[in-house]
Amino acid sequence: MGALIILSLVVGVTMMTLNAKADSGYTVVKKIVGNNPNSAYHLTNKSKNVYLWNSQHTKVKAxxxxxxxxxxxYYDQSVILSHNSKKSVYYYVQGITPNGNEGSKLQGIIWHGHLTPGVNPNYKQLNNINYRYFNTDTEYLNYIKKSPSQKLTREVLKLFPNTQLSIKLTKAANGASPWAWSxxxxxxxxxxxxxxTVQRYFNKRFYKxxxxxxxxxxxxxxxxxxSYSQTKRSALNQYQIGIYYYNNPHRLIDDEAPGFTIAVPN
Known part of the structure; x- marks a missing residue:
């Protein structure tokens, strides 16, 4: 089993052919499994009927x-279905609630054409979304500007007025890893x-x-x-800043350390 997992990671994408025929007239032709589970999508059209199906496309789940x-x-898993001699690609997905809960019971397959890459852009309704799901600086900055959960982040960014927000640095630094401070x-x-001296104030699990x-x-x-005057902070125009904050301590997981990191790209 361990050898198969290692082989899957080396190869990157594993394909396996399935012959299960769905009662709805859909035939599962092929299942495709990758190794990058940290991506998010949102609906291309929020007003039309879009159905989430079970894995065999025999039952509507929502x-x-x-x-x-x-x-x-999106778990980087998809399935190719055949129906009336036409093949379609469906993605395996799980709901991320507006409050950032990634353990939603809403999970199944959806036709890929109904989905657009990126977190739901209605940022005013979103709170505590994991930074890993943002793809661009613009997306992440818009979320920080509009999400009710990001008030603290907005205020801290003002302390570094000439430093560019970077989602790449946010991901690379994994927040502000306490084991790397020394x-x-x-x-x-x-x-x-x-x-x-200030990083600990970001983490609600460990500080009040x-x-x-x-x-x-x-x-x-x-x-x-x-420790670092406003004059010095304003002069950091060649630097980028990676930052994130959850205002709900129950959303935090063990390997994340809320805070910020400032650095110059190589």
Missing amino acids: NLKHYKNYSWR SPTVDGYKNILEFP PSISDNTRFKLIKDGLDK
Whole structure:
């Protein structure tokens, strides 16, 4: 079993032919499995009937027009179905709720043409979406500007007015890894700046989860002012900033450390 997993990772994409015939007249021709589960899609058209099916395309599990503010996690698994001699590609997806819950019971297959890459763009209705699902700086910045959960992030970015937000750096740094504070390294970046005295205030699991974002921001700003003045921060125009924050401590997982990292791309 272990050898098969390793082989799958080396090859990248594994295909296996299935011969299960669906009662609805659809035949499962081929299943395609990749190894990149961290991508999100949203509906191309939110007003039309779009159906989520079980894996054999025999039962409708949900009409997705009733879930307009969901995003859809794509597990890099798809299936080719044949119907009336025509073949179609369906994606295996799972719902990501507007509040960032990735454990939604809504999961199944959907015709790929109903989906557009990226998180649902109705950012005003979204909270605590995992940064891994954003593809571009513009998408991530729009989410930060509009999401109710990102008030603290917006205020911290103002402290670095000439530093460009980077989703690439956010992903590369995985937030602000506490184990790297003593000797920070981030692949693809140099001149890394970490601020360990203020990073802890980002993490609601480890620092006073009940305090408000306003109080949390004041602690961050006061700490930065003591260690790295606003004049210095404003001069970081050659730098990029990776940052993320969950205002719900129950959304955090063990290998994530909310905070920010500032660095120059190589």
